[in-house]
Amino acid sequence: MKIVIFYFSGTGNTWRIAQSLHDVFASQQIPVELHSIESLTQGEILKIIARNDIVGFGYPIYGSDIPLIMQEFLKQLPVPEHPIPIFVFCTQWMFSGDGTQVSQEFFPSPRYQVRWSEHFFTPNNVCVSVLRLPYTTDQRKIAAKFNHMRKRMDNLVKHISTGTSHRRGFGFFSKWIGLMQRAPFRKYFGAWRNDIGIDGERCSRCGLCARICPVGNIDRVTLVPQARCILCVRCYNFCPENAITYRDRLHDRSRGAPYRGPAGFRPEQMKDL
Incomplete structure (x- = not known):
């Protein structure tokens, strides 16, 4: 079994989860690669997928949706000749609903088969003054948040390594919650960006x-x-x-530095x- 994890991380949360999953796989003597999608050419992507058996994708959730850069990455994946088992994970501050299931909209072929998925709760990274959401830059609190997700990481790796299905975010209720947030996000995304x-x-x-x-x-x-x-x-x-x-609106310096992962x-x- 050989595994590759592709991920996008804007401010570090998905990077930390991806790195931790990599380390758990490695600790079990499972060959694993880890790649930021920002540093790859199309040719490199083809070679990486070809030499691995299971492919993973990780990304942060924005309004119960996938970042545009990851959407485009998934759409441009090669169409495989045979089914490829994949796992998907997302990082989120609060509940995204179907944050992993929505990825199925963007794969270029149903041969990319999502057999495992997980949602990870991570620190809030949105510090813009117009919203004034709570956030922390205390690394002890940030580390504690990620440590709290360790059980989910171990559980995901266990399911993948044993071949048992585990798909969080694929139920009807999850999809309904996701649509409630994603519909307005997609409607106004063009203006907000x-x-x-x-x-x-x-x-x-x-x-x-x-x-x-x-x-x-x-x-x-x-x-x-x-x-x-x-x-x-x-x-x-x-x-x-x-x-x-x-x-x-500028960052309000009275709140301290912005979140830097x-x-x-x-x-x-x-x-x-």
């Missing part, structure tokens, strides 16, 4: 926001947003000057910069 800006007075023109953006939304020369934002809030959270605005996460890792 254009609300990122840069404050000229705070900006030091270091260019970090442009370098770490997973979709190239910020021009590297002009530092002007290009209306391709996927709402991962990576630029907002990691700007050293807190110069990124959302809906024309669990210990060890660097957004440059995701793009191999």
Whole structure:
């Protein structure tokens, strides 16, 4: 049995879960690869899938939906000649409903068969001033949140390694809850994604926001947003000057620094910069 995990992580939560799952598989002497989807070419993806038996996909949930970058990644996967057993996991602050089941909308073929799925509760990463949701940057509390998910990680790996089915988020109630959140999110996504800006007075023109953006939304020369934002809030959270605005509002520094992921996460890792 050989396993590969593809993942997208905007601010570190999915990265931490993916890394932990990798370590659990490895501790059981199961060969496993781990890849950020931001650092792969189409040719590399083909080779990676071909040399593995089981394929995993991980992503954060936005409004009970999959980030646009992961949607596009799934759509562009090669159509396999034979069924491929896969597992899907999502990270979420609260209840997403069918956060894993919704992935089935985007696979290019029913031969990608979701046999295992899991939802992981992780710290809130949305710190924009317009919403003022609670969040923490205390690494002890962040670590405790991830440690609390260890049982779910071990359980998922156990089901995969033994071949027993486990699909969280695939029930009727889960789908109904997901649709209730996803419908308005998809309706207004086009408007919300254009609300990122840069404050000229705070900006030091270091260019970090442009370098770490997973979709190239910020021009590297002009530092002007290009209306391709996927709402991962990576630029907002990691700007050293807190110069990124959302809906024309700067980060409220009285709340402390924005959420910058669990210990060890660097957004440059995701793009191999």
